[in-house]
Amino acid sequence: MEGKCAKTSLILCKRLSSQGLGYEPVVLMKFDKEGNTSYFEKKKTELYQELDLQARDLRFQHQMSITSRNNRIIMRMEFLKVVITPEFLLILDYRNLNLEHWLFNELAAQLAGGGQLVTYSLPFEFRAIEAILQYWISKLQGRLNTLQPQILETLEALVDPKVLSVDRSKLHVLLQNGKSLSELETDLKVFKETILEILDEEELIEELCLTKWTDPQVFEESASGIDHAEEMELLLENYYRQAEDLANEARELRVLIDDSESVIFMNLDSHRNDPRLFWLVTGIMFLGSGLIWRRLLSFLGRHLEPPLPPHVPAILKKTQPAASRMEIKSDLKAETLGLSRSTLPNN
Template sequence: MRIGLMWGPSYLQRIKPLKYLKQCVAIRHVHRTAPLCRPAAYNNTAAMLLQKNLLLRNNTLYGYGYGTIRCTVFDSQGNTGPSSIEMKREDLVIQHKLLPRDLRKIEKSKKNDLVPSILVRKDGILISLLTIKALIKSDSVIIFDSVGSGISLSSATQRDFIQSLKLRLKNEASDEVNSHSLPYEFRALEAIFVFALSNLTSEMNVLLTLTQGVLTDLDHNITRDKLRLLLIQNKKLKVFYKKCVLVRNMLDDLLEQDDMLCDMYLTDWKEGIVRIEDDHSEIEMLLETYHNHVDEVVQRTENTISNVRTTEEIINIILDSNRNQLMLLNIKMGVGMFSLGGAIFVGSLYGMNLENFIEGTDYGFAVATGVGLLSTVWFYWFCMRSLYRLQRMSLLNSLKVKKKF
């Protein structure tokens, strides 16, 4: 089973063709040259090849042996060294007492990770929120490069966030006389939430403005291009709504876990202060504040999606009504042509080259014409009356028909 998995398509796409060819030749050579009387040597060689290939596969998938992770480090005073440094993954795990699986959210192989998460450890808080991936400690903050989201540390958005975080940490650190100032880790966490919520609010305002403009235009005129634009905006709103709901659910889950809230007091943990399960009012109030903001964004987005859905239903009703009107017009034209066929039939009988008593009279033409017109009018009136009865079918009539049966 492991050999089949090792040589699967997903692995072949990640290794170089030349290296793959050499490995195939090596394994084939082992199969041909290994003597039957020496199974131990054959097994050792095959095991070494399997171990080497599995190690290469793990390194390719998870980036274990692939250099470093770009990041920016803040000290306890909010100061930073270089704009970005390269840190080895193994050193990051060992130095900050993390587990290898904790770094899956910030690995370079991770692409477009939409699900936010907060992992609380004894020595740090690992947070992945939208485009921000950071490790918060009691006296330092590490901001990782969000390669998968397309936003690097050198981008304008990331630079603004780093500058905002630096100012917040410096201002709070210099205000030592304020006894009610938040701990270092909470200030960093607050800066991350402020930046994430500002991005969500800006994106929401853009989406709602464009969507409201499309809905206003559709109130005056319904065209194919406007319907296509409404469909595109509806898809964007649903993606944004899902993203906001995931953030809100993350905060909900975090607020329900008292032990995790107590573990987020990294400064107290470092100083040896043990908090009981209910002693987490500061972080609880902080999270509830931003939870309310996220919930407001979710509600506004949900209302807009509801308006779009209502508009789509109204447009479908209008289109169905127009379709029914066209079908009704087609039926009326068919009935008219069929009624006219009755008059033509009477005229054709009168014009046949056969002897009859009508041709010898003076009133034959008037009688044939009158009968044809009367039959046409009567047949058309009868069909229109039946069609009008079908149009007047309502819910009450349907209920009466059901009661009869």
């Protein structure tokens, strides 16, 4: 029983190891200096040995990177994985990437010295690097060319003051285009940063000049006036400027979208306030204000009237004449007494 379990575990270990990183087959497409192509599969361990690389060199941990290892240039442009040597170029896992047109119709001719590459007179690695950078810039340019007219058309329809209502479908299209524009801006930023990291380090630029370290004749040409490091720097700066121009165009579209949002909201507010509805609401407000003012005046009128005289009881009213009569009698008595006193001395 124990032997059977040990045998089962051994088979399982072999299966797991055979499915490991080093035993997975890699589908490769190879281009030589003349543009000839070949296709084959290899285990990663065999590929590491043939290229004199280690496993960590081909992990492609970053979405975009350009590095040099043991006189090999390793490039990754998202899904595009490339290894460049002084003699050939390898495309890794090229299947299901929709690269057939570029691989068969453009890349082979460019590597053979044709096409529109400016580095056709320089060593092979220059043409290979420029071909990869040119392909990636063209993809970024194509994405911008697709988004730009769609965004402008959608904004023109949304900010039109003659439109009485906003089409929600156009708002949805603008939202999707804005998201695609953000992704494009991110890809352009990463592309520029990747190239800028190399331009900031002179040693990295020197490492990309593979033929300079393997062919003695190249040293003689460099001594006679051809500086391959300078040529590599100019090549990278050229594509950095192209990416910067695309980033500026994308930034202008972003500013246009942000500025148009306020106009869109103003149009929405104006369309909500219809002219008839505005006057109806205004009339109701005036009528309500008048009623409230009238009620207020009546309330204040009741509370601001002069007070009535105090109520006099009936008893006081009846006794008042008698009291007045008594006062009159007393006055008459006083007068008669005064007269009688005044007449006595005279007599």
